[in-house]
Amino acid sequence: MENFLQQLKALSSAEDFLQFFGVPFEQKVVNVSRLHILKRFFQYIRQEQSLDPSDELQMFTAYRGLLQRAYGDFVSSTPAQEKVFKVFQDVDGKQHVTLESLKRTLPMRAAA
8 A cells, every 4th residue: 555655746737647547538628627626625535435556557547537536527618616615615616805805905084
């Protein structure tokens, strides 16, 4: 298992992970969603309960399937729709700014 974990630790980019696990990908999808794909991949790993850490082949196969699933989420969807990161989860990715909060940011005018 140490060998598999060491290899995983050496991976740093979405392309590295996709190539390591042999998952075919389109570069344009990765260019737009690389961080989202990796975050979703690690979310799926955390949800996985039935993996035997001593079985490297099972781990590789399971991780490959989870990465394919994570990548697939962004082939037919967008990061904003998938809401992986908190900014997209909060009020559908929209920020609300009130008129009063804008007024407070303006410099005070001297009384005339």
